[in-house]
Amino acid sequence: MAIAVRDLSLTFETADGPVHALDRIDLEIARGDFVSLIGPSGCGKTTLLRLIADLEQPTSGAITVDGASPREARIARAYGYVFQAAALFPWRTIEKNVALPLEIMGLDRRERAERVRRNLELVDLAGFARKYPWQLSGGMQQRASIARALAVEPDLLLMDEPFGALDEIVRDHLNEQLLHLWAKTEKTVVFVTHSIPEAVFLSTRIVVMSPRPGRIHDIIESDLPRRRGLDLRETPEFLAIAHRVREGLRAGHSYED
Amino acid sequence: MATVLLCIVAVWYVAAFWLNTPFQLDTYARGKVGDWSYAGLLADTMSQERPVLPAPHQVAVELYDTVIDKNVTSKRSLVYHAWITLSSTLLGFAIGTLLGIVLAVLIVHDRSLDAAAMPWIVTSQTIPILAIAPMIIVVLNAVGVTGLLPKAFISTYLSFFPVAVGMVKGLRTPEIIHLDLMRTYDASAWQTFWKLRWPASLPFLFTAMKIAVAIALVGAIVGELPTGAVAGLGARLLAGSYYGQTIQIWSALVMASVLAACLVGLVGLAHTLVLRRMGRTP
Numbered sequence: 001m002a003i004a005v006r007d008l009s010l011t012f013e014t015a016d017g018p019v020h021a022l023d024r025i026d027l028e029i030a031r032g033d034f035v036s037l038i039g040p041s042g043c044g045k046t047t048l049l050r051l052i053a054d055l056e057q058p059t060s061g062a063i064t065v066d067g068a069s070p071r072e073a074r075i076a077r078a079y080g081y082v083f084q085a086a087a088l089f090p091w092r093t094i095e096k097n098v099a100l101p102l103e104i105m106g107l108d109r110r111e112r113a114e115r116v117r118r119n120l121e122l123v124d125l126a127g128f129a130r131k132y133p134w135q136l137s138g139g140m141q142q143r144a145s146i147a148r149a150l151a152v153e154p155d156l157l158l159m160d161e162p163f164g165a166l167d168e169i170v171r172d173h174l175n176e177q178l179l180h181l182w183a184k185t186e187k188t189v190v191f192v193t194h195s196i197p198e199a200v201f202l203s204t205r206i207v208v209m210s211p212r213p214g215r216i217h218d219i220i221e222s223d224l225p226r227r228r229g230l231d232l233r234e235t236p237e238f239l240a241i242a243h244r245v246r247e248g249l250r251a252g253h254s255y256e257d
Numbered sequence: 258m259a260t261v262l263l264c265i266v267a268v269w270y271v272a273a274f275w276l277n278t279p280f281q282l283d284t285y286a287r288g289k290v291g292d293w294s295y296a297g298l299l300a301d302t303m304s305q306e307r308p309v310l311p312a313p314h315q316v317a318v319e320l321y322d323t324v325i326d327k328n329v330t331s332k333r334s335l336v337y338h339a340w341i342t343l344s345s346t347l348l349g350f351a352i353g354t355l356l357g358i359v360l361a362v363l364i365v366h367d368r369s370l371d372a373a374a375m376p377w378i379v380t381s382q383t384i385p386i387l388a389i390a391p392m393i394i395v396v397l398n399a400v401g402v403t404g405l406l407p408k409a410f411i412s413t414y415l416s417f418f419p420v421a422v423g424m425v426k427g428l429r430t431p432e433i434i435h436l437d438l439m440r441t442y443d444a445s446a447w448q449t450f451w452k453l454r455w456p457a458s459l460p461f462l463f464t465a466m467k468i469a470v471a472i473a474l475v476g477a478i479v480g481e482l483p484t485g486a487v488a489g490l491g492a493r494l495l496a497g498s499y500y501g502q503t504i505q506i507w508s509a510l511v512m513a514s515v516l517a518a519c520l521v522g523l524v525g526l527a528h529t530l531v532l533r534r535m536g537r538t539p
Contacts (some may be wrong), residue, residue, distance in 0.1 A: 055437055074443055087434045091456045091535035100452065104442045132536035152442070170369040 003029040003052060003156075003190070010047060014221055018107030020213030021047045024063070024226045027207065027216065031155075036199035037207045038245060038251070042216025045192045049158050052190065053081050065156065077105065079156040080149030084164055088133040090150075095120065095129035096149045119147040122181060129159075137197070140168040143177075150185070150255035157189045163198070172230055174202055179228055200224075200242045208245055209254025217252035220244055243248060269313050276309040277302035278484070311504045319508040332488065339512050341489040342477045345405045346520070349412020350473035354466060356413060357420025364421075365428040365454070366446070375425075382418050386411065386476065391483035408480035408489075415476040416469035427461025428454045456535065463528035470520045478513060490516075 005027040013038050020155045022044040029035050037045040038236065050056040054070035065073035068227055073079060089095045095116050098246060102112040123143040133141055142162055149157060163171040182189055182202075193199050199206050202224065208218040222241055232238050261442065281301050285293050303312040311319075327334035360378065366369045390411050397407040431453050439449045479492025490509045497506035 053441060055440060074441060077443060079356070079441070083434050083438065085434055087432075087438050089435070089453070093536065101442045103452070104439075104444045104448050119379070134536075 002031050003149075003188070004064045005048075005052075006057065006062050008048075008057065009059050009065060010044070012057045012237075016208050018247070019248060023212075023213035023215050024060075025216055028218075029188065030203075031188055032186055033193065035205045035206055035207060036191045036193055036203040038193055038196065038199045038207060038247065039209030039214075039217075040194065040211055040212040041251075042214070043209040044211070045209050046160050047214065048209075049160050049190060049192050052080060054159050055081075056250070069113065077101070077152050078154055079158050080150050080154040082142075082146055082157065082159040082162045084161045086133070086138075086145040087143060088141055090133055091226060093123060093130050093132055094136070094144050096132065097144060098151050101148060101152050102136075115151045115153070116147075116226075118142075118152045122150065123147045123177070125126050125202070139166050139174060142166065143174065146178075146181075157185055157187050159189065159191045161192050161194070164193070164195075171195075175185065175228060178202065183226065189254070196242050196245050200245060201228065201233060202228075202240060206245055208248035210249075218244075218248040220248070221241075259495045266313050266430065270303075273308065273310045273312040274299060274302050277305055278464040279304065280309065291483045291523065296465075299406065303368060307501045308503055311507050315504050316507045319504045320511060323379050323508065324512075335508060335512050337494070338493050338509070339516055340391070340488050342491065342513070343516060344487070345408040345475040345480065346412055346474045346516075347408035347468075348405055349476060350416050350466075350470050352467060353416030353473060354420050356464070357469070358424055358462070360417070361424030361428055362450070364425050371425075377420065378421055381414070386479055389414070390476075394480060394483050408477055409418060411480035412473035412476035415521050416473040419465040419468040419472070423461045423465030426460055427458025427465075430461070459531060459535070460528075463524060463531070467521050467524045467528075471517050474517050474520060475485040 005025050005247040006182050008022055008025040009020070012021055025044075025048065027048075037048060051058055052065065052070055054074040063070050065078060068076070068078075080137060088094075092100065098114050098116045098119060101117060104222065106114070116129070117126070120129055120130065123146055123167060124201075125143055125147060127145075128140065131142070136144065146162065163174050166174065178249060179202060189202075191199075191202060204222055206220040207216055209215065209222065210217040220241060223243070224237060278298065281298060284290075284301075301369070303315070305319035306312075307475055310314070316337045323333060327336075329340075331337060352366050360374065391412055393414070397403075397410065419512045435453055435457075436449070439453055444452070477489070478491040478494065480496055481489040493509040494506055497503065497509065
């Protein structure tokens with residue numbers, strides 16, 4: 001799954017005049033990459049993700065997802081989208097929530113049950129299939145929503161600050177799990193975050209964005225090994241990349257306003 | 258609960274004494290009874306044949322007579338009349354709920370209809386039902402619709418409103434994030450409706466239905482007034498007021514309120530059961 005973004009701009013017309021959410025973005029994402037989009041709020045990182053997902057339409061420019069338009073990719077269910085909140089349906093049990101996209105795709109009961117079982121195991125929630133969302137912690141709910149995205153069996157995962165609302169300990173744990181998952185499934189991941197350690201720890205490439213108008217400030221290739229443990233974060237190599245990301249964020253951020 | 262009930266009964270007795278005294282004193286004066294006692298007056302105000310306000314025990318006796326003693330198929334049985342009213346209430350409520358849901362679905366899925374229909378729906382409820390009920394009955398009778406349906410239509414007319422308004426709100430409760438999620442799955446409008454909007458709106462539906470079923474009963478009773486009042490609780494009320502049978506009126510009123518309480522209770526029970534099945538407590 002390769003994503004190509006060419007000269008992409010999106011301007012929102014608001015009552016206070018036009019807002020340039022994204023301005024002439026160019027980006028290539030290779031198959032199997034783990035790309036993080038990082039930047040302060042208002043830099044358009046979530047908007048870029050939503051454009052790839054065909055949840056927004058660009059003012060100009062183009063995106064291709066494996067050669068197809070975002071709309072075609074969405075209709076082909078080529079990606080799984082994980083939102084900031086778990087967005088589970090409160091009236092469905094965890095297994096029914098994971099089965100939701102499969103019902104919509106029209107899979108038969110056996111196939112659904114099989115995929116639900118497999119993906120709940122993958123996120124360590126096998127024992128919670130019959131529970132309702134409110135009976136789970138925030139971290140478990142977010143894992144369930146990842147299982148729901150994976151159940152579609154997409155080659156591409158789009159994740160919009162999925163761990164932003166969780167505490168640091170849970171976040172570390174889920175970051176590790178996500179890396180395992182990525183290594184196991186070899187999916188392409190586009191990951192939006194505003195946490196520097198999270199971006200450096202997870203990514204093969206880090207896209208640093210700046211706000212007003214939303215632009216790409218820097219793209220950092222990470223030469224960290226693909227197999228990573230949490231103690232990697234104490235190494236000089238890790239800190240060097242984190243430093244470069246921080247510098248990029250500082251340079252791109254205008255403090256005049 | 259019991260305390261409140263006792264208070265109501267006590268106030269009722271005091272009011273009955275107070276309201277029935279003038280007539281009793283008149284009667285004494287006309288009968289030239291000079292030596293009445295207060296104890297006698299008290300007893301007499303509680304046992305008039307056509308009191309201004311019947312005492313609770315008079316209503317209780319009348320209820321016992323017409324509910325327990327009479328055969329339920331008899332025209333003198335209050336159960337018979339309650340059933341007549343109940344059946345048109347339920348029919349009207351069912352049609353009204355359905356109509357309300359259909360209207361809400363159309364309004365939620367069509368912005369122009371929202372602007373066009375909503376003012377009319379609100380306006381429909383500003384017309385006094387007492388004014389429009391006889392016309393509906395007469396017009397429907399003229400075109401050959403008789404029996405349960407005309408009365409049921411009055412119930413429908415009242416009960417569709419809370420359901421429509423409640424369901425418009427309910428069907429719009431899904432958050433953007435849930436709608437976006439359905440979009441990422443390329444779910445059809447139909448799938449988004451059944452899997453998201455409909456279940457999300459159910460708490461609103463049941464709350465609206467509680468109001469709707471109570472006013473459906475009011476509608477059925479009002480619908481019985483202009484038909485010449487053959488049968489039903491409305492007929493009992495009307496006949497009672499023709500002949501000054503206040504005890505009959507009050508027992509019909511008590512019956513109507515018991516019926517309303519039961520109907521609201523049943524909808525509430527259904528609400529609880531459905532929400533429990535959906536993993537929630539109301």
